[in-house]
Amino acid sequence: MTVSPTEGRNGVVIVGSVTADVTTFSQRLPARGETILGDHFTLMLGGKGANQAVAAGRAGARTSFVGCVGDDLFHDLVVDGLTEAGVDLTHLRTVPGPTGVAHIRVDASAQNDIVMVPLANAELNTDQIDAALDALAPTTSVLLTQLETPSALTAHITARGRELGFTVILDPAPAAPLPAEVWADIDIVTPNETEASVLSGIEVTDAATAEQAGRWFLDHGVGAAVITLAAQGSCVVTAEGATLVPPLPVDAVDTTAAGDAYAGYLGAALANGASLTEAVRLATAAGALTVTKQGASPSLPVRADVDAFLASRV
Numbered sequence: 001m002t003v004s005p006t007e008g009r010n011g012v013v014i015v016g017s018v019t020a021d022v023t024t025f026s027q028r029l030p031a032r033g034e035t036i037l038g039d040h041f042t043l044m045l046g047g048k049g050a051n052q053a054v055a056a057g058r059a060g061a062r063t064s065f066v067g068c069v070g071d072d073l074f075h076d077l078v079v080d081g082l083t084e085a086g087v088d089l090t091h092l093r094t095v096p097g098p099t100g101v102a103h104i105r106v107d108a109s110a111q112n113d114i115v116m117v118p119l120a121n122a123e124l125n126t127d128q129i130d131a132a133l134d135a136l137a138p139t140t141s142v143l144l145t146q147l148e149t150p151s152a153l154t155a156h157i158t159a160r161g162r163e164l165g166f167t168v169i170l171d172p173a174p175a176a177p178l179p180a181e182v183w184a185d186i187d188i189v190t191p192n193e194t195e196a197s198v199l200s201g202i203e204v205t206d207a208a209t210a211e212q213a214g215r216w217f218l219d220h221g222v223g224a225a226v227i228t229l230a231a232q233g234s235c236v237v238t239a240e241g242a243t244l245v246p247p248l249p250v251d252a253v254d255t256t257a258a259g260d261a262y263a264g265y266l267g268a269a270l271a272n273g274a275s276l277t278e279a280v281r282l283a284t285a286a287g288a289l290t291v292t293k294q295g296a297s298p299s300l301p302v303r304a305d306v307d308a309f310l311a312s313r314v
Contacts, residue, residue, distance in 0.1 A: 016049015055264025
């Protein structure tokens with residue numbers, strides 16, 4: 001699959017969540033009811049939507065973000081972080097009350113768990129989405145969305161994207177059941193093995209079971225499935241067949257936002273006319289570099305570093 005943007009229509013729009021990420025780092029995660037001492041703490045821009053917008057912006061794509069931020073003390077943290085990455089904030093709406101918050105805990109093995117409280121993100125609505133997509137359609141070819149926004153909006157986002165001629169990419173995280181009709185409006189779905197298992201009912205453990213799950217998505221109307229398998233790479237499933245794009249091993253420090261780097265770079269590459277397999281390789285490199293640094297948005301790499309990393313692995 002290759003996205004062929006018309007002249008001037010090579011931007012990416014991300015509809016999604018934005019949070020202030022409160023992250024603690026410790027040698028291990030506490031047991032239920034236990035208090036432990038940690039090693040480090042950060043407060044940074046986060047949220048799957050905002051992280052993917054930052055990644056797409058750092059990938060060099062013309063990037064717009066559609067979402068809601070509160071009018072609290074985290075407002076400037078959000079605006080400054082997105083602006084630094086070159087993201088157009090015309091369609092970021094400030095609403096009364098607190099900005100979304102994510103509490104992230106990271107242990108010494110780089111694994112994490114997250115509690116995300118939507119807050120301002122719950123104010124995203126169909127009028128805001130329609131106005132943004134109508135305005136961006138002439139210059140934008142790829143629409144990327146996730147499942148941290150209200151679930152009732154997913155069908156609306158994807159249907160409007162299809163109607164306006166976007167290539168619609170769904171990162172189905174956190175995994176949640178979707179109405180059956182949504183799948184037909186999605187060009188590319190990008191679950192990890194856990195999300196693919198939850199959504200398809202097929203336990204995904206390797207490339208063979210990832211291909212089976214990918215076929216489930218295609219059978220339900222999706223154009224292509226890209227199932228990420230961590231250290232096993234990515235399984236790309238299309239009507240033409242399945243391809244395993246190999247991983248790029250690194251020493252992981254913090255896996256937070258690796259999937260968002262992957263999604264943002266995938267969208268940016270497709271908006272610039274790359275084939276799906278080419279875009280997945282670029283996304284794989286971006287995700288690999290992300291896990292070598294702590295934090296969410298600060299760990300998202302710039303395009304020059306991703307290109308250099310890929311060149312070093314040839």
